[in-house]
Each structure stands twice: as C-alpha cells, then as structure tokens.
Amino acid sequence: MSEHIVLDEAAIARTLTRLSHEIVEKTKGTDFCLLGIRRRGELIARRVQGLVQKFYGVCVPCDGIDIGIYRDDLVSGFFVPDAKLNAPAFSVEGKTVVLCDDVLHTGRSVRAAIEAIFDLGRPARIMLLVLCDRGGREMPVSPDFVGKNIPTSRQEFIDVRLREIEGEDGLGITAAPEKR
DSSP states (O other): OEEEEEHHHHHHHHHHHHHHHHHHHTTTOOOOEEEEETTHEEEHHHHHHHHHHHHHHHOOEEEEEOOOGGGGTTTTTTOOGGGGGGSSSOTTTTTTEEEEEEEEEESSSHHHHHHOOOOOOOOSSEEEEEEEEOOOOOSSSSOOOEEEOOOOTTEEEEEOOOOOHHHHHHHEEEOEEEOO
C-alpha cells in the first residue's frame, strides 16, 4: 500500500492560514467561536484559533466536541446523550459556531456534531470548516471553508497526520489493498 502525499507540513500551514483569514472575512468579525470534532478537528480548531489571534489580535473561544454519543451507527435506543459531557467553557447561544474537522466524507460526523451543538444551546448559525473534502456524501452537508478538495473512491483512504499526535503534519491518499 503506497501513499500519495497531497499536503505536506508547509502546505497544511499555508492552508490553515488561508482558512483563518476566510473565517474572519466571512463572519465579518462577528461573535464567533470554534468547535472542533475530537480529536483532529479539535487540533485544527486550536491552530486556527492561534492564527486568528496572531493576525487579528482576537482570542476566539475554542474547544473540542465529542460526537461519539451522537453517532447514529454507535448509539442504541437505550442510550440518551448527556450534553454536559460536551459543555465548553463558553456559551454557543447566539454565536456563529465554526465547526472544524479534518476530513469530510459521508457527512455523518457533521450531522452528529450539529446535534451535539444544539444540545448546548441555539447558535445564530453553524459554519463548517474542513481540511479535506473527499466527496461521497450520504447527508446534505456542504462545507463553508475547505482546505483541499480531494475526490476519492470508497476504496481510497485519506490519512491526516498532525504533529500533536503523529509528530508530523501531512495529508495523503492511500488505496485499499487489493483482495486476492
């Protein structure tokens, strides 16, 4: 299985810088916050937070959100999600929430995250930022901010590596091994 590198460390840094500027431009500096889908989405959100602070001198509220209890493929009818598990240190009420994730594929994670956000309060709006949009939607979900569009087949995988977890930044495409 060989990997084709699409974004290296420098390209990811440039992409996140561009996205941070786009967020400020599209939100017109209104009251917005960043929520990242744990784990890699949260790291992306925290990097964007740092870039917005660096370029605009504004410390935007930022936290992670755990969607495991909201996943339609993981939750049984006997389990009721507890919104307190996700309570960030700030309110989403009336704010523009920029939801961050590493890869957008079927849209199921985004659907789960939106449900989790509404359990926390009623934001003015929710905007979606993804590092990579690989297509293949099963839900009517469209990102507002896209780092890179990489159309892939179901037999391909997007591998996102972030220095906080893997020790290096990179984004590559790997083909599934052929069945023999």
